[in-house]
Amino acid sequence: xxxxxxxxxxxxxxxxxxxxxxxxxxxxxxxxxxxxxxxxxxxxxxxxxxxxxxxxxxxxxxxxxxxxxxxxxxxxxxxxxxxxxxxxxxxxxxxxxxxxxxxxxxxxxxxxxxxxxxxxxxxxxxxxxxxxxxxxxxxxxxxxxxxxxxxxxxxxxxxxxxxxxxxxxxxxxxxxxxxxxxxxxxxxxxxxxxxxxxxxxxxxxxxxxxxxxxxxxxxxxxxxxxxxxxxxxxxxxxxxxxxxxxxxxxxxxxx
Amino acid sequence: xxxxxxxxxxxxxxxxxxxxxxxxxxxxxxxxxxxxxxxxxxxxxxxxxxxxxxxxxxxxxxxxxxxxxxxxxxxxxxxxxxxxxxxxxxxxxxxxxxxxxxxxxxxxxxxxxxxxxxxxxxxxxxxxxxxxxxxxxxxxxxxxxxxxxxxxxxxxxxxxxxxxxxxxxxxxxxxxxxxxxxxxxxxxxxxxxxxxxxxxxxxxxxxxxxxxxxxxxxxxxxxxxxxxxxxxxxxx
Ligand SMILES: Nc1ncnc2c1ncn2[C@@H]1O[C@H](COP(=O)(O)OP(=O)(O)OP(=O)(O)O)[C@@H](O)[C@H]1O
Ligand SMILES: [Mg+2]
Numbered sequence: 001x002x003x004x005x006x007x008x009x010x011x012x013x014x015x016x017x018x019x020x021x022x023x024x025x026x027x028x029x030x031x032x033x034x035x036x037x038x039x040x041x042x043x044x045x046x047x048x049x050x051x052x053x054x055x056x057x058x059x060x061x062x063x064x065x066x067x068x069x070x071x072x073x074x075x076x077x078x079x080x081x082x083x084x085x086x087x088x089x090x091x092x093x094x095x096x097x098x099x100x101x102x103x104x105x106x107x108x109x110x111x112x113x114x115x116x117x118x119x120x121x122x123x124x125x126x127x128x129x130x131x132x133x134x135x136x137x138x139x140x141x142x143x144x145x146x147x148x149x150x151x152x153x154x155x156x157x158x159x160x161x162x163x164x165x166x167x168x169x170x171x172x173x174x175x176x177x178x179x180x181x182x183x184x185x186x187x188x189x190x191x192x193x194x195x196x197x198x199x200x201x202x203x204x205x206x207x208x209x210x211x212x213x214x215x216x217x218x219x220x221x222x223x224x225x226x227x228x229x230x231x232x233x234x235x236x237x238x239x240x241x242x243x244x245x246x247x248x249x250x251x252x253x254x255x
Numbered sequence: 256x257x258x259x260x261x262x263x264x265x266x267x268x269x270x271x272x273x274x275x276x277x278x279x280x281x282x283x284x285x286x287x288x289x290x291x292x293x294x295x296x297x298x299x300x301x302x303x304x305x306x307x308x309x310x311x312x313x314x315x316x317x318x319x320x321x322x323x324x325x326x327x328x329x330x331x332x333x334x335x336x337x338x339x340x341x342x343x344x345x346x347x348x349x350x351x352x353x354x355x356x357x358x359x360x361x362x363x364x365x366x367x368x369x370x371x372x373x374x375x376x377x378x379x380x381x382x383x384x385x386x387x388x389x390x391x392x393x394x395x396x397x398x399x400x401x402x403x404x405x406x407x408x409x410x411x412x413x414x415x416x417x418x419x420x421x422x423x424x425x426x427x428x429x430x431x432x433x434x435x436x437x438x439x440x441x442x443x444x445x446x447x448x449x450x451x452x453x454x455x456x457x458x459x460x461x462x463x464x465x466x467x468x469x470x471x472x473x474x475x476x477x478x479x480x481x482x483x484x485x486x487x488x489x490x491x
Contacts, residue, residue, distance in 0.1 A: 053385075055386070088388040088389070088390060089388065092387065095386070096382075098382070101379075104402070105380075105402075105480050106398075106401055115397065119393060120387050120388050120389055148480070150480065164387075
């Protein structure tokens with residue numbers, strides 16, 4: 001491949017107080033890649049994802065977005081953004097979908113979706129409104145646009161959160177277990193939306209416990225264990241003939 | 256007991272009540288404006304930024320309101336600078352001295368309430384701001400302050416009622432608020448029980464109106480905001 005990766009993480013380490021949770025993780029995501037990150041609870045999946053846009057400050061490592069290295073400076077034991085402008089700019093182009101949705105409860109569904117593009121990107125209101133309605137339509141929530149988040153089910157809230165992320169036109173979207181907080185009967189509607197995004201060719205990094213979904217949509221699967229990449233490859237390789245014994249055990253216990 | 260004096264002097268008591276309501280309304284609104292920057296500074300990580308609000312809050316919560324009123328009313332006139340300044344026409348008036356003292360006092364409590372509310376906002380909502388690339392200022396303007404305001408509003412009625420009761424102290428510096436008016440009437444009629452009962456009844460009625468308003472606000476909000484509980488500092 002001659003083109004540079006959209007997102008590249010090099011040797012990411014993270015230590016909390018005295019535990020090293022990430023022990024040097026590297027990953028490249030090219031445009032259109034859908035990378036699923038699997039691993040048992042506590043293996044460091046969320047921490048890794050959160051280090052990418054500095055929701056968590058890594059202890060060591062490099063983050064390269066679109067060929068541009070994020071400037072970091074040491075702050076105590078960790079690294080922090082050296083240039084807040086660069087960080088906010090980068091965050092505007094990297095979407096993040098949380099396990100717990102994190103919609104702003106004082107805004108309606110439509111306002112949640114419009115907030116980023118109109119107040120952060122400062123795009124014209126009417127344009128943003130049209131686009132927000134289009135996105136809400138796409139995730140199947142158009143009829144609820146004037147409701148408040150607390151009036152919606154978990155699955156509906158998560159679909160709004162995805163629309164909110166899409167409204168920024170992000171180049172890469174990070175998902176941290178987007179269906180883990182949902183009742184089983186609501187998981188499908190969210191996975192359906194994510195499947196659509198994968199088919200559109202969006203670049204996504206997905207931390208998930210939904211094995212059949214990961215197998216179906218991913219271009220690459222990464223298995224984390226105790227803060228290291230234990231297994232990595234195509235879904236076929238990781239699910240059907242993993243090299244790592246631990247990965248095999250993990251998959252047989254969950255899938 | 257002779258309640259005909261109550262009937263006779265009721266209009267005067269209402270006049271006094273009107274003064275009390277003004278004192279409270281003005282100082283609560285001004286107090287909220289003063290409280291906002293103090294609360295924001297108090298949240299700062301910088302010790303030399305949060306040092307001032309810390310001392311400010313410590314002083315106004317740690318000393319009696321009556322002492323604060325006397326300090327403003329008797330204290331200001333001690334300084335030639337004050338007497339010669341353009342502020343003197345204001346600082347000479349007991350009415351404005353009371354408002355200044357009440358404003359400062361309530362702003363210290365309100366700052367703590369604001370701070371509690373801002374810190375009660377779930378971390379996830381703050382992270383949602385960060386991941387869309389908001390700056391700190393955008394985050395406060397668009398999410399944290401409106402959110403804190405919503406969280407605070409129901410609890411805020413409590414502070415207003417405490418202020419209403421505290422406002423009776425205005426009578427000590429010759430203001431004819433509800434309490435001051437009652438005392439003036441009693442000096443003439445020698446019917447303390449009847450008049451103080453009537454004054455107490457009016458205070459209660461005002462409190463009930465305030466409670467009713469805030470209950471309505473709370474009801475409207477819970478419909479879509481859900482409940483976030485915050486620790487409201489005790490009035491010492
Ligand atoms: N803020 C923190 N302070 C201290 N330790 C933390 C913190 N966040 C996470 N950890 C620890 O780091 C380890 C990895 O956590 P992480 O949340 O990344 O795991 P995970 O793979 O996402 O697990 P899960 O599947 O349960 O979400 C855990 O042992 C956790 O206790
Ligand atoms: Mg996790």
